[in-house]
Amino acid sequence: MSRDKDIGDLIIRTEKVSRVLEDQEFPVTLVRDISIQVKRGEFVAITGPSGSGKSSLLYLLGLLDAPTDGRIFIGKQDTGLLSDKQLAQFRLENIGFVFQFHFLLWEFSVLRNVMLPMMKLQKFKGEEIEDRAVMLLTELGLEAHMFKTPDQLSGGQRQRVAVARALANAPILMLGDEPTGNLDTKSTANVISILKDLVREHKNTIVVVTHDTDFAKQVDRQIHIVDGQVV
Amino acid sequence: MLTLEIAYAHLMGRKRQTIMSLLGVMLGVGFFIGVSSMMRGSEKDTIDRITNDFPHVGIHDSFRQARRQPLERIQSGQPEDQRATVFISGVKPPVENRGIVNFRDIANYLRTRDDVQFAMTMETPVMLTVSGQTRSMNLVGIVPEEVRGIIHAADSVIQGRLENLYSDSNGVLAGKAFMDQHKLKMGDTVQIVSGSGVTRVMRIVGVFETGRAWNDRRTLLTLLKNTQVIANRPGRINNFYIKLDDPFLAWDFSVQLEKTFGYAAYSWQENMQDMLNTIATRNRIMYAVVGAILLVACFGIYNIISTVVMEKTKDIAILKSMGFSKLDIINIFLLEGFLVGFTGAILGCGLGRLFLHILSGITIRNPGMTRPMPMPLDYGIGQYFFVSGIAIFSAIIAAYLPARKAGALPPVDILRGAA
Ligand SMILES: Nc1ncnc2c1ncn2[C@@H]1O[C@H](COP(=O)(O)OP(=O)(O)OP(=O)(O)O)[C@@H](O)[C@H]1O
Ligand SMILES: [Mg+2]
Numbered sequence: 001m002s003r004d005k006d007i008g009d010l011i012i013r014t015e016k017v018s019r020v021l022e023d024q025e026f027p028v029t030l031v032r033d034i035s036i037q038v039k040r041g042e043f044v045a046i047t048g049p050s051g052s053g054k055s056s057l058l059y060l061l062g063l064l065d066a067p068t069d070g071r072i073f074i075g076k077q078d079t080g081l082l083s084d085k086q087l088a089q090f091r092l093e094n095i096g097f098v099f100q101f102h103f104l105l106w107e108f109s110v111l112r113n114v115m116l117p118m119m120k121l122q123k124f125k126g127e128e129i130e131d132r133a134v135m136l137l138t139e140l141g142l143e144a145h146m147f148k149t150p151d152q153l154s155g156g157q158r159q160r161v162a163v164a165r166a167l168a169n170a171p172i173l174m175l176g177d178e179p180t181g182n183l184d185t186k187s188t189a190n191v192i193s194i195l196k197d198l199v200r201e202h203k204n205t206i207v208v209v210t211h212d213t214d215f216a217k218q219v220d221r222q223i224h225i226v227d228g229q230v231v
Numbered sequence: 232m233l234t235l236e237i238a239y240a241h242l243m244g245r246k247r248q249t250i251m252s253l254l255g256v257m258l259g260v261g262f263f264i265g266v267s268s269m270m271r272g273s274e275k276d277t278i279d280r281i282t283n284d285f286p287h288v289g290i291h292d293s294f295r296q297a298r299r300q301p302l303e304r305i306q307s308g309q310p311e312d313q314r315a316t317v318f319i320s321g322v323k324p325p326v327e328n329r330g331i332v333n334f335r336d337i338a339n340y341l342r343t344r345d346d347v348q349f350a351m352t353m354e355t356p357v358m359l360t361v362s363g364q365t366r367s368m369n370l371v372g373i374v375p376e377e378v379r380g381i382i383h384a385a386d387s388v389i390q391g392r393l394e395n396l397y398s399d400s401n402g403v404l405a406g407k408a409f410m411d412q413h414k415l416k417m418g419d420t421v422q423i424v425s426g427s428g429v430t431r432v433m434r435i436v437g438v439f440e441t442g443r444a445w446n447d448r449r450t451l452l453t454l455l456k457n458t459q460v461i462a463n464r465p466g467r468i469n470n471f472y473i474k475l476d477d478p479f480l481a482w483d484f485s486v487q488l489e490k491t492f493g494y495a496a497y498s499w500q501e502n503m504q505d506m507l508n509t510i511a512t513r514n515r516i517m518y519a520v521v522g523a524i525l526l527v528a529c530f531g532i533y534n535i536i537s538t539v540v541m542e543k544t545k546d547i548a549i550l551k552s553m554g555f556s557k558l559d560i561i562n563i564f565l566l567e568g569f570l571v572g573f574t575g576a577i578l579g580c581g582l583g584r585l586f587l588h589i590l591s592g593i594t595i596r597n598p599g600m601t602r603p604m605p606m607p608l609d610y611g612i613g614q615y616f617f618v619s620g621i622a623i624f625s626a627i628i629a630a631y632l633p634a635r636k637a638g639a640l641p642p643v644d645i646l647r648g649a650a
Contacts, residue, residue: 055646059646062552064552064642064643064646065641065643084556084557085558088551088557089556090554091552091553091554092553092554097553099552099646103549105237105240107240107241107243107244108240116233116553117554120233120554121554
């Protein structure tokens with residue numbers, strides 16, 4: 001997982017980011033004046049009460065949503081300057097997502113699910129794609145399940161497949177929205193240790209939203225959000 | 232190809248609906264090919280038969296309008312008419328056919344044209360008496376070596392030979408339907424009376440069968456000099472039968488001939504105008520019907536792709552979060568439309584070919600025909616491409632609306648809704 005791109009030391013930098021839904025009966029502020037920084041190799045947890053705007057912030061960081069105010073830098077890129085198409089390409093190259101529900105493509109095998117982002121980006125070519133998918137799945141202890149479809153896996157296994165898929169294109173940033181929110185204690189511990197390994201051993205940068213206080217204690221830093229603002 | 236893989240997976244995930252949509256397109260395409268082949272086949276057959284059986288241009292010894300009297304010409308005030316000062320009372324268009332006066336000029340002109348073949352005839356209506364019955368017939372006087380490829384009856388001799396006319400100065404050839412109707416056989420005699428009162432006993436020296444009722448029942452062929460005598464018009468002819476290498480030039484040629492020589496010249500297009508109009512109308516009806524079938528097929532495609540889009544909103548959000556752009560998503564669903572349209576079109580072409588195979592075994596007897604014929608079919612490859620193109624194009628159009636909707640889905644809403 002090479003990191004030879006010149007992206008600087010700050011993976012995420014936001015300047016007074018706000019997101020207001022205007023098309024409602026009355027405007028709803030999801031997040032307000034968020035200025036945070038995440039360094040390369042950091043493992044950060046976003047915590048806060050339900051409805052405080054954690055998911056909304058994560059979607060902004062993942063460029064799935066655009067702020068109504070403020071700026072978001074990923075690496076050195078001011079993401080406000082990118083067109084829709086460029087944003088998609090930027091996500092493809094640089095960001096990996098894991099959601100609370102695994103969100104795998106049902107019709108495809110586990111292996112194919114992991115290969116998909118690589119087939120799209122074509123940074124890896126031909127044989128390389130399958131080799132890399134096998135490697136990732138093996139690292140995550142799924143070598144026995146590669147040719148199954150997602151419905152033949154347990155919740156914890158599916159979530160690990162989702163992690164493998166998020167890592168497929170060797171992103172500079174991995175984002176998780178309650179990646180353990182739907183798992184039992186054992187699987188939760190398993191996924192947490194995998195994410196920790198990624199940061200410790202592979203110098204990945206990870207930001208996760210979580211309710212789980214145990215989980216939150218094990219990361220480098222917590223960003224606590226209440227009512228859409230950092231406290 | 233990744234887009235193809237995803238599109239295929241979506242369609243396979245909804246097998247029954249996909250198959251129904253495919254069937255819709257397939258039937259539309261198949262029917263089109265079957266119907267279009269019959270339509271075009273019969274159109275071509277009709278025109279072929281018309282241009283084979285009838286002269287492309289006929290010149291008759293008549294005028295479209297009575298010629299203007301000298302007084303009329305003076306009053307018209309046109310300079311070239313000013314000299315027409317003679318008034319003749321009682322001028323009227325000729326009642327009797329006198330034949331074409333300047334036929335030698337016309338013949339000489341026609342001989343200068345390489346793409347023209349022609350025959351000259353003298354035709355006269357006669358009353359024919361056979362076994363006590365009387366009926367009217369058209370006696371056509373020909374020069375046997377002139378009429379090959381020009382007069383259909385002369386080309387359709389099934390018993391005896393055209394040249395038998397030379398060996399029997401009272402010989403005629405008659406149609407098979409006429410022969411059957413009166414239980415006549417070769418060598419039998421019939422009596423004819425012309426308008427000018429000449430009575431002759433003619434011997435049947437040959438039988439032709441054109442398949443056209445009017446010809447086979449009403450026409451008698453004999454030597455030109457016989458009709459000239461019977462009609463009392465020695466040395467005259469009253470009809471030109473003209474064939475052109477390209478039958479579709481007939482209209483213009485007839486106009487030119489009429490302008491040059493004055494006699495009415497009718498092209499086959501003019502004679503058959505009603506039929507050509509009917510064919511055109513029939514074609515329009517066919518396109519409307521098949522268009523309706525394809526339209527229904529398109530609703531099927533619209534339906535399945537809308538369903539897939541609705542079912543797969545989660546997948547769309549995943550793909551977008553992964554880095555698929557709006558256009559990538561649109562392409563996936565357009566491709567689904569294309570796949571249904573394309574596969575349906577291929578199957579439809581197969582079905583259409585099968586229809587043609589079945590139809591080719593059927594013989595029909597059209598009104599106006601004296602014997603059953605195999606159904607005329609057009610086997611042209613063009614119609615397969617035409618309808619397939621239409622089907623694929625409409626399938627993509629039908630897929631476009633749901634595809635655009637899919638592309639515009641904001642992933643955040645879906646992720647929020649599902650989490
Ligand atoms: N489309 C919307 N219309 C109106 N309000 C919305 C909309 N989307 C989100 N909100 C509100 O914005 C706030 C932030 O939502 P968000 O999903 O970011 O919270 P969260 O911190 O992730 O909560 P949870 O921990 O329950 O997942 C919530 O109060 C939510 O009700
Ligand atoms: Mg949330």
